[in-house]
Amino acid sequence: MTSVRILRLAAGGDGVGRLPDGKTVFVPRSAPEELVDAAVVREHKRFARARLERVLEASPHRVEPRCPHYVRDECGGCQLQHVDYETQLESRRSFVGDALRRLGRREVADPPILPAEQQYDYRTKLTLHVAPGGRPIGLHRYDRANQIFDLHWCHITVPPLMELWQVVRRLRGLLPPQTEQLVLRLDRRGGRHLIVRVGEGEVWSGAEALGRELQRHCEDVTLWYQPFGGVARALAGADEAFPATVFEQVHPAMGDRVRRFAVDQLGPMAGRRVWDLYAGIGETTAELVSRGAIVESVESDRRAVAEAEATGPVARRLTGRVEDLLTQLRRPDLVITNPPRTGMDERVTTVLEQLRPVRVVYISCDPATLARDLQRLPHFQLRGLQAFDLFPQTTHVETVAVLEPE
Numbered sequence: 001m002t003s004v005r006i007l008r009l010a011a012g013g014d015g016v017g018r019l020p021d022g023k024t025v026f027v028p029r030s031a032p033e034e035l036v037d038a039a040v041v042r043e044h045k046r047f048a049r050a051r052l053e054r055v056l057e058a059s060p061h062r063v064e065p066r067c068p069h070y071v072r073d074e075c076g077g078c079q080l081q082h083v084d085y086e087t088q089l090e091s092r093r094s095f096v097g098d099a100l101r102r103l104g105r106r107e108v109a110d111p112p113i114l115p116a117e118q119q120y121d122y123r124t125k126l127t128l129h130v131a132p133g134g135r136p137i138g139l140h141r142y143d144r145a146n147q148i149f150d151l152h153w154c155h156i157t158v159p160p161l162m163e164l165w166q167v168v169r170r171l172r173g174l175l176p177p178q179t180e181q182l183v184l185r186l187d188r189r190g191g192r193h194l195i196v197r198v199g200e201g202e203v204w205s206g207a208e209a210l211g212r213e214l215q216r217h218c219e220d221v222t223l224w225y226q227p228f229g230g231v232a233r234a235l236a237g238a239d240e241a242f243p244a245t246v247f248e249q250v251h252p253a254m255g256d257r258v259r260r261f262a263v264d265q266l267g268p269m270a271g272r273r274v275w276d277l278y279a280g281i282g283e284t285t286a287e288l289v290s291r292g293a294i295v296e297s298v299e300s301d302r303r304a305v306a307e308a309e310a311t312g313p314v315a316r317r318l319t320g321r322v323e324d325l326l327t328q329l330r331r332p333d334l335v336i337t338n339p340p341r342t343g344m345d346e347r348v349t350t351v352l353e354q355l356r357p358v359r360v361v362y363i364s365c366d367p368a369t370l371a372r373d374l375q376r377l378p379h380f381q382l383r384g385l386q387a388f389d390l391f392p393q394t395t396h397v398e399t400v401a402v403l404e405p406e
Helices: 068-072 085-102 159-170 207-217 252-265 283-290 302-311 322-328 346-355 367-375
Strands: 002-005 015-018 024-027 035-043 047-057 125-130 137-141 144-150 179-186 192-198 221-227 233-236 273-277 294-299 316-319 334-337 359-364 380-388 398-405
Touching: 002 015, 002 024, 002 047, 015 035, 024 035, 085 367, 085 380, 125 159, 159 179, 159 192, 159 207, 207 221, 207 233, 252 283, 252 359, 252 380, 252 398, 273 283, 283 294, 294 302, 294 322, 302 316, 322 346, 359 367, 367 398
Parallel strands: 024 047, 192 221, 273 294, 273 334, 294 316, 334 359
Antiparallel strands: 002 035, 015 024, 035 047, 125 137, 125 179, 137 144, 179 192, 221 233, 359 398, 380 398
16 A cells, blocks of 8 residues: 555546556546555556545545446546546546647647536437346446446436436346347437347347337337347337437537537638548538539448438448548549547648648547647648547547648
């Protein structure tokens, strides 16, 4: 047992301090400025990980978590419920700034951050993990990905989905034996979805019974069945079901604000050629077209492209991986890119370096991969940087970077 003064929060949410020998130590669930007793659980050459045993001097930034699971079950879904919201915001700003300075070699200050309007009850999608035998069903404990606790209520998820979950919990006996995940999702029309994911395809004798019970207890629910790696099928509910397995921002109100801000940063675009890379269900493409741009979009998910074509304006839409399709695109004036957490493939940054469009706006959900990609774009200057808090109570942060060639 060692007493440690916590200096700040690291990108993963752990408190950072120093052991008596000077080695950096990471202590989950600790807060800046507090003194804690910590037990080292893993020691490496340059750093150590420890478990918080006792708070000796509480931080002025420590608060009582709203969710009982956070402390009682050591839920890993959130990392920052124990610190006040202002500290969360300042920490997320530092996560972005530190990554860009340390990994991206860019001399930048921590960016401003736009707070979320709701600190709880905002997620419109929740993935639950199912233990063998159907108990427990819930989320992983932090630092122990092999352990699942039984979830009662997730306080960062919208209440309509948690109300659906209360019904599903009582009906878990109707789930197929090979169920590995349950996905709860609320679409923009207010429809609720339960996606049952199984490890392998099987005959599900309880599907009709579960669908009937869901309809009896909940309004506007669609039941889906999806073998891992396979296509989801709607078994009960809406006749024309929303494609519930395609990617969409899980905090839609804040996601809309990010998208509008990012498109604004492109500047005037009437008559200009614009690439929309990693286009999803086409919301950004629709905004670009409405402003007069000539848009070419690329998205790898065929279901997302089909949704975009069915509901969005006319645009040239390519289906496939961005890095494989760049040679089929016309030279752009402007580029907006919104890659997954893994960032852009190196082939994409290479092409951007060669073509050097007038402006590139990069929407990032991971500061580390944003920093890596900026390092791969040495001939672009960083003209603007804005962070957004899409996921309060967690360490995730969304960032918009504005780039222009030298």
